[in-house]
Amino acid sequence: MGERHLITLITRWLSRQPRFSTLVRGIGDDCATVRCAGKRELLTADAFVEGVHFDRRRVSAHDAGWKSLAANISDIAAAGGIPACALVSLELPPSLGVSWLKGFYSGLLSCARRFGVAVAGGNLSRSTHFAAHIALTGKAPARLVGRSGARPGDIVAVTGRMGGSLAGLLCLKRGIRGTAARTAIRRHLHPEPRVAEGRELAKVAHALIDISDGLVHEASLLAEASKVRIVLDASAIPVHPAARSLARRLGKSPISLAAGSGEEYELLAILPRRLAGRAQLKGMGVIGFVARGRGVIGLKSAGFDHFRNG
Amino acid sequence: MGERHLITLITRWLSRQPRFSTLVRGIGDDCATVRCAGKRELLTADAFVEGVHFDRRRVSAHDAGWKSLAANISDIAAAGGIPACALVSLELPPSLGVSWLKGFYSGLLSCARRFGVAVAGGNLSRSTHFAAHIALTGKAPARLVGRSGARPGDIVAVTGRMGGSLAGLLCLKRGIRGTAARTAIRRHLHPEPRVAEGRELAKVAHALIDISDGLVHEASLLAEASKVRIVLDASAIPVHPAARSLARRLGKSPISLAAGSGEEYELLAILPRRLAGRAQLKGMGVIGFVARGRGVIGLKSAGFDHFRNG
Numbered sequence: 001m002g003e004r005h006l007i008t009l010i011t012r013w014l015s016r017q018p019r020f021s022t023l024v025r026g027i028g029d030d031c032a033t034v035r036c037a038g039k040r041e042l043l044t045a046d047a048f049v050e051g052v053h054f055d056r057r058r059v060s061a062h063d064a065g066w067k068s069l070a071a072n073i074s075d076i077a078a079a080g081g082i083p084a085c086a087l088v089s090l091e092l093p094p095s096l097g098v099s100w101l102k103g104f105y106s107g108l109l110s111c112a113r114r115f116g117v118a119v120a121g122g123n124l125s126r127s128t129h130f131a132a133h134i135a136l137t138g139k140a141p142a143r144l145v146g147r148s149g150a151r152p153g154d155i156v157a158v159t160g161r162m163g164g165s166l167a168g169l170l171c172l173k174r175g176i177r178g179t180a181a182r183t184a185i186r187r188h189l190h191p192e193p194r195v196a197e198g199r200e201l202a203k204v205a206h207a208l209i210d211i212s213d214g215l216v217h218e219a220s221l222l223a224e225a226s227k228v229r230i231v232l233d234a235s236a237i238p239v240h241p242a243a244r245s246l247a248r249r250l251g252k253s254p255i256s257l258a259a260g261s262g263e264e265y266e267l268l269a270i271l272p273r274r275l276a277g278r279a280q281l282k283g284m285g286v287i288g289f290v291a292r293g294r295g296v297i298g299l300k301s302a303g304f305d306h307f308r309n310g
Numbered sequence: 311m312g313e314r315h316l317i318t319l320i321t322r323w324l325s326r327q328p329r330f331s332t333l334v335r336g337i338g339d340d341c342a343t344v345r346c347a348g349k350r351e352l353l354t355a356d357a358f359v360e361g362v363h364f365d366r367r368r369v370s371a372h373d374a375g376w377k378s379l380a381a382n383i384s385d386i387a388a389a390g391g392i393p394a395c396a397l398v399s400l401e402l403p404p405s406l407g408v409s410w411l412k413g414f415y416s417g418l419l420s421c422a423r424r425f426g427v428a429v430a431g432g433n434l435s436r437s438t439h440f441a442a443h444i445a446l447t448g449k450a451p452a453r454l455v456g457r458s459g460a461r462p463g464d465i466v467a468v469t470g471r472m473g474g475s476l477a478g479l480l481c482l483k484r485g486i487r488g489t490a491a492r493t494a495i496r497r498h499l500h501p502e503p504r505v506a507e508g509r510e511l512a513k514v515a516h517a518l519i520d521i522s523d524g525l526v527h528e529a530s531l532l533a534e535a536s537k538v539r540i541v542l543d544a545s546a547i548p549v550h551p552a553a554r555s556l557a558r559r560l561g562k563s564p565i566s567l568a569a570g571s572g573e574e575y576e577l578l579a580i581l582p583r584r585l586a587g588r589a590q591l592k593g594m595g596v597i598g599f600v601a602r603g604r605g606v607i608g609l610k611s612a613g614f615d616h617f618r619n620g
Contacts, residue, residue: 003434009408010434013415020428022394032430034395034447039347045397045445047435084332085344087355089399089443098319105323118330120342124313124320125357128439133399135355135445137346 065107080202091127163243166261229293371413390512401437473553539603
């Protein structure tokens with residue numbers, strides 16, 4: 001049973017709730033938007049499960065702590081918000097020592113400090129594995145932005161360079177060392193969510209999503225929510241230098257690393273076409289455009305010239 | 311490594327955070343209190359983990375869904391708040407069918423409807439077991455109440471009758487049937503958090519906690535946070551009729567069922583002594599008093615007469 005199918009089902013079940021004045025926008029974006037004391041607030045939850053999201057033999061406690069909060073902060077960034085308060089619900093296996101837990105909190109709290117997040121408390125539970133389920137609140141931007149606002153004619157832009165995280169994960173798994181591997185592994189384990197960029201983008205973007213599960217996958221979620229087709233120019237995707245230099249050793253093309261890399265925590269923004277130049281000036285990569293239709297396709301099959309001249 | 315020791319450590323680590331204007335009161339109570347748009351908001355998180363908190367062979371999906379949200383709502387009740395918006399972060403094992411998940415959401419959403427909670431979204435993760443980590447926001451009461459305000463001379467009161475939940479759990483485990491068992495099992499699987507009572511109590515109570523982990527255990531947490539001794543009159547603890555009638559078959563005394571029963575989701579309130587009569591009028595049981603010292607003791611060793619005449 002695929003995750004997307006399950007989310008479709010859960011979305012249907014949740015849509016049968018009574019209308020609540022507290023709920024501005026529920027399931028379907030990186031964050032929910034709720035009303036708190038008359039103002040909009042962002043809410044998001046994410047999980048970091050041993051054996052699924054990380055391997056405790058290969059990831060330090062500090063990195064696990066940093067990354068588990070960074071993933072949530074990235075969701076707030078993708079809503080153009082400012083992260084505020086976190087709750088940390090942990091599952092702890094008997095094999096976990098206090099020193100590991102201390103390292104985890106040290107990483108989590110350094111990420112919290114870096115992004116101005118207050119860790120307000122949480123919960124502890126026994127378990128057979130380690131898992132961190134973090135819920136995070138955020139201040140909502142004046143203008144709501146989500147996945148569903150893309151329109152034909154818009155451009156597709158990304159912050160940062162892709163592929164480093166996946167390259168780092170593969171280096172970790174295969175024990176590859178060296179300078180590029182260290183850079184890529186750090187990119188995988190110590191992501192810097194794009195909060196400042198998200199706040200700027202939320203002022204102008206038609207749609208916004210964070211790249212937590214691969215560029216093409218996230219583009220397809222956005223296309224589905226917006227009921228449009230996203231046309232990507234693979235050759236325009238900014239590739240992380242470490243991914244480029246490691247690609248051959250990893251047996252992958254730089255583009256496939258960049259297109260498929262999860263946990264980049266960069267932002268994919270859908271912008272009005274007139275902002276293409278400004279996006280490039282700000283260091284974003286313009287990697288495609290929005291068309292009528294559905295799904296995500298590579299540029300060649302959709303007509304490169306149309307994009308360039310259109 | 312005990313949970314209390316871990317919580318002490320985590321409290322210490324969190325106390326080294328910078329001061330945040332968003333954080334009114336962090337770890338140490340049933341809920342955290344944060345500031346949202348200038349107003350106080352409650353935040354709480356709780357987990358419901360297969361194999362730890364329930365057994366999927368014995369608990370229906372609907373009951374699991376109800377109970378996992380009810381536990382969070384009870385935390386908001388213990389802060390005197392009004393529950394508002396929930397995020398549901400699930401771990402799903404491959405063996406879990408869609409019909410089970412549908413039942414889970416059906417129970418969760420019926421609990422949400424009953425208490426006016428909007429389910430705003432959440433997260434899905436693969437796992438080896440089922441777990442539901444729920445975060446819940448709530449509207450804070452005008453007057454903050456937590457675990458630390460008990461003072462010598464106060465009285466100890468409880469809502470409801472104790473022991474039913476533990477009796478129900480034991481009936482489930484041992485396959486005991488019959489009317490009393492059915493009542494006790496329902497009490498265990500379908501708790502009704504005391505939101506209305508919590509709101510009333512928050513106006514006058516010196517301290518408040520919910521009974522999610524046994525009356526005596528919760529009293530000891532409250533005594534520790536308030537730096538007082540809590541003296542309980544075991545004979546005054548209201549025993550649930552189903553617990554009383556099942557006690558012999560379960561090989562327990564009614565009092566031991568009532569004192570040790572977790573997941574009651576009743577409230578234990580520390581009230582000024584002058585309110586003892588009013589508490590009784592409202593159907594609460596007055597079960598002890600607060601003295602100088604530390605810990606929880608039974609009434610006999612502390613002087614029954616002192617309590618009655620004091």
